[in-house]
Amino acid sequence: MKGNNQFSSIKNQFASHAIIFDMDGVLIDSEPIWKDAGIELFTRLGVPMTRERMAETMGMRCDEVVALRYASEPWNSMTVDEATDELIRLVVEKTKATGQALPGALSAIRVAQEMGVKTAIASSSPMVLIEAVIDHLQLGDFDALHSAFSEKRGKPAPDVYLAAAKALDILPEHCIVIEDSLNGMKAAKAAGMTCIAIPDARYFTHADIADYADHIFDSLEYCTREQFELFFA
Incomplete structure (x- = not known):
């Protein structure tokens, strides 16, 4: 019984904190998918499009x-x-x-949830895609x-992150955001939240985002329980 009480107290310690995950490029390697889909669509519409654009x-x-x-290029x-x-x-x-x-x-x-931290996804993608990714x-x-589709402004405005914190009933300053895009990092910082950046080396170097992130890792694999506990200390 003592062990169970100790486990509960550890979980309660983090109950007033949250980890908010961006989705595309953080949980799923979807940036290439978005680029391929965009090139397919815009080419069909007569708009020259490349992965760089x-x-x-x-x-x-x-x-x-x-x-x-x-x-800029109407169809x-x-x-x-x-x-x-x-x-x-x-x-x-x-x-x-x-x-x-x-x-x-x-x-x-899994680590965040085992700690008793509240978790959320706050994404620029529409809800139909968020749900498809979770299911897949x-x-x-x-x-x-x-979804930022529920807000008047998308990232880099902070709206989607502030709305997620409100839904969780967690103060923004008690939230950690995990992001990969520059627009997302700007949104997290504008919301007054701690930002962990997981930049895709295909698009950003650590130096490119140093001014927009509190912590930078090469992979979510570095986001261990020990790291989360340090960030919430």
Whole structure:
């Protein structure tokens, strides 16, 4: 009984804290999927697109990306809303076919939940994709799921992270955000949260993001219980 009480007290110690995961590029290696889907869609619309151009909007809501491209290179074959829906459809389809969890994703979620820390996903992706990823990767349950599509502003505005903290009933300063994109890191810091960056070496170096992250790791595999406890100390 004493052991159980000790375990409960350890969990209660972190009950007023939260870890909020970005999804794309943190839990799932979806950035290549978004790029392939974007190239497929925009090429079909007559807009020249490359992986480098797609990387420019990494971390933004896809409806904002489509609107941005339409503003500079308009097309006539479908509306912006229709193009956004088609992009989402392509990404969901490709995710279900080839999506893979990034190293350390499942263990980081498990460790946080075993500690009694509240967990959430706060993503620029629409809820239909968040749910598809959770189901495809069998990520289990979170205390909150929130899409930037529910907010007036997407990342780098802090809205999605502040809304997730409110849903968790956790103060922003007691939240750790795990991000991979520059826009997401800016959003986390603007929300007043601690930001752990897991940059994709294909797009960023540690030096590129040093001003936007409190801690930088090469993989979620480094996010152990010991590390989380240090961050919450």
